[in-house]
Amino acid sequence: MREIGGQERSEEPFTVRASLFRLAEDIGLSYASVTHARWTASRWPKERRQSGVSFTVHKILAGITDERERFAAILTPPEGKPRWTADGARRRVGRQVERPITPQEKVSAIHTLARDEEVAAVVTTDLLRRPTVVAQVKQQDRVRVVEELTRDDHVAAEVTTGLLRRPDVAFRAMSDDTARHQVNHAQVERDRQAREHFEETNLAAPAIRRIERTMEFMDLVTACHMFVAAAGRVVPGLRDHHLGEDERTVVHENVSRVRATLDWIETAVDTGRVDVDGELARLLQGE
Structure with a gap:
């Protein structure tokens, strides 16, 4: 094995690459196959090769960088196994196996198969329909899933509306200062938009705009609005509640x-x- 670009000396310079291309053509294999076989052979001197171990296993274990570790590994099959297998070698070097056994190997295989976005979407949808699967997902992971699924504002609005109709959920949500502030801000913004719509479309709007809005007038209207808004939030919560x-x-x-x-x-x-x-x-x- 020489460095890349090394040459065989003859009447004309002949590179390793050209030599391998000629060999591949002569024996009917691809250039990649010949190159990989050459590299594998270079990692295993003749005295280190094991006759009872397949070339595939030699090729996989060739990925072990340290020579001592590599030469020792091929002499030591996995615990409980009489000989090396391709998947056993893949596990030894941390590569994905073809026949997954452990949960982690199965997870890795699923991730590989679901690299395509469309496949991943279908698999995720099917899994989320299985209650036993969802029940095993940690709470923080569930929160992250919901956050990802509700990145679209329309979806988030629909989901939030449905959740806030549940009294316990609404109570816990409003216990958060930031959430409560955002809800109040949204109510004010909604009222502002409704007012703008009224002024743009209602026939009485011009007359109303001519009214002199003194500070006292604005304060009074605001106080009434705050009372109505507060009652609108609190009174629905009395449903099925029996006060003493x-x-x-x-x-x-x-x-x-x-x-x-x-x-x-x-x-x-x-x-x-x-x-x-x-x-x-x-x-x-x-x-």
Whole structure:
């Protein structure tokens, strides 16, 4: 074996590559087959070759870089085996076997077969339909799978909508400050878009735009909006919940305060009078 590009000296320079091409043509094999056979032979001096071991095994074990380790390996078949096999040699050098036995070997074989994206998609879909398979997937891996499957915004919106209809899921989700903030932000954004749509399409929009929006007006509208939005989030959660007598009493008292406050707002808007009589003041103060 010489370095790549070495030459055989004759009347004319003759490279190793040209020599191997001629040999391949003469014996009817491909150039690649001849090259691989030559390399394998170079890794096994005659005195190190084993007559009871196939050339394929010699070729696979030739991948062991260290000579001492290589020469010792061919003399030591796998534990419990009388001789070397091709798959045994592949396991020895860490290559994929043709007949997988262990779970890890089967996983590697599946990964190899699923390199094509379409094949991988079909296999993944079929596996996710098997409850026993999904049950064995770790929680963090399930989360990553869901995140990957919901990268599309339309899919994510549909899935999230369905999940938030489940009370326990919605409660846990809203316990996360970031998630709750995003939901509130989305509600505000939705209201903004609805307002823009109203102003663009409703016949009354021009008249409304002419109204002088004072700071007090905007604050009042915002307060009403926040109350309605909060009630819209909280009240549906009362479904199938049975409050105790004390809890109902507290809620009814607060509802009475809300009603009194709404009457006060209407009076102030219609008449401009914001005076609070003694009874209303005590009610608002919770007395």
